[in-house]
Amino acid sequence: MSAWAGLAGFAALALAGAAEAQDIPPCPLLPPVEEIEVAKLPPALLASLGRDVGLIVLPGKPFDAAGEAKVGVNHRLIWVRRQGTRWVVAYEEGGASYHDVVLSYEIGYDGSIAGVRKDLAFPSTVCMLTERELWR
Numbered sequence: 001m002s003a004w005a006g007l008a009g010f011a012a013l014a015l016a017g018a019a020e021a022q023d024i025p026p027c028p029l030l031p032p033v034e035e036i037e038v039a040k041l042p043p044a045l046l047a048s049l050g051r052d053v054g055l056i057v058l059p060g061k062p063f064d065a066a067g068e069a070k071v072g073v074n075h076r077l078i079w080v081r082r083q084g085t086r087w088v089v090a091y092e093e094g095g096a097s098y099h100d101v102v103l104s105y106e107i108g109y110d111g112s113i114a115g116v117r118k119d120l121a122f123p124s125t126v127c128m129l130t131e132r133e134l135w136r
Contacts, residue, residue, distance in 0.1 A: 024078060024100075027127030033083045033134055041080060044113040045087055045105060052103065052115065056091055065094035078126060083134040085109070086116075090126050100126045104133035 029035060038058065049056065056075040057063045063076040074094040081088050089103045100121040106114045116136075121129045 024123045024126055027079075027130060029081070030131075033081055036080045036082050036087075038077070038080070042087075042107055042111070042113075044107055044111050045080075045089075048105060048113055048115065049089060049103075053091065053101075063092070063094055065092065065098050067096050079130070081130060081134060086134055086136070088130050088133045090121070090130050102126060102129040102133060104136070 053075055055073045056077050057071070057073050059077050059079070061076065062071045064071050064074040065076075076092040076094075078090040078092060078100065081090075085106050085108060087105045087107055089105070091101055091103075093099055093101050100123065102117075102119045102121050104116040104118075106116055117133060119129050119133070
């Protein structure tokens with residue numbers, strides 16, 4: 001999947017209405033960490049997410065959180081955060097057992113990318129795991 005196709009997938013799925021959501025506690029940003037909008041993600045990260053995860057709907061949009069397929073997509077973005085060359089993507093994963101996933105990547109200044117780690121989380125731990133990966 002090309003980086004542009006990954007972004008188009010996000011954009012197309014952004015048009016759906018509101019959804020039921022698991023309560024994810026607020027996770028404040030501590031500088032120099034910044035949250036990055038989907039439209040501003042680097043092409044290498046979009047391509048990696050397309051390969052590693054597949055389709056992801058935007059935060060707050062409907063997705064298949066339980067085993068019953070209604071939307072056809074069982075991943076929903078929580079956030080993308082960056083600190084230097086470390087990028088951390090947190091998303092909800094539905095299906096037979098709902099959970100959250102935290103992926104971390106290193107993106108070099110030359111645009112090269114390396115997947116670093118994948119952690120399973122829950123709403124109460126997604127912030128802690130995101131912070132740990134940003135500062136590792």
